[in-house]
Amino acid sequence: MLAKAITKAPQAPQAWIVVTGVAYYQPSLTAEYDEASPGGDFDFFSKLVTRWEAVARLPGDSTRQVVVRSGVVLGRGGGAIGHMLLPFRLGLGGPIGSGRQFFPWIHIRDLVGILTHALEANHVQGILNGVAPASTTTSAEFARALGAALGRPAFIPVPSTVVQAVFGQERAIMLLEGQKVVPRRTLATGYQYSFPELEAALKEVVA
Secondary structure (H helix, E strand, O other): HHHHHHHOOOOOOEEEEEEEEHHOOOOOOEEEEEEOOOOOOHHHHHHHHHHHHHHHHHOOOOOEEEEEEEEEEEOOOOOOHHHHHHHHHHHHHOOOOOOOOOOOOHHHHHHHHHHHHHHEEEEOEEEEEEOOOOOOOOOOHHHHHHHHHOOOOOOOOOHHHHHHHOHHHHHHHHHHHEEEOOOOOHHHOOOOOOOOHHHHHHHHHHH
């Protein structure tokens, strides 16, 4: 609706930024995805992202357009971390599922930073992966880092059934089946991350 309204506006905006997700890329234990990698046609979430991006695209080239595919956003007061904190604080946290799947993440300050960068930098257009440079993290590595940030052990695996019960069947897929996503184009545009490393990001979130 908003994209259609913009096409009818008497004056086109200079920039149009859309946020989607790394669910566009197919979960894999071996493949690495950058902004040029194919995807978008293998399950509900990938098809949803593809449709979302297509519907949001403005016709013509009068407006500079950017799509930011975000990973799991780490921030205070909610989201994925909000559900994880209690068991980890009690020393009951650990890898999700097998622990081998990748966990593409980004600190909320950097997601906002990328959006601001895309809005203000006239040379930025096309696809940007909204993940941290160190987001090639597995679930097991993430669990160890979160436990360390809280000063708690983190070795008790969280069964898939528990994840599905807490997050719901569809949201659980995003935690149980991860992708190794790198922000190659995001870095090439000149964006400077505030939290490129997981340890510093988690310490800020749980402080």
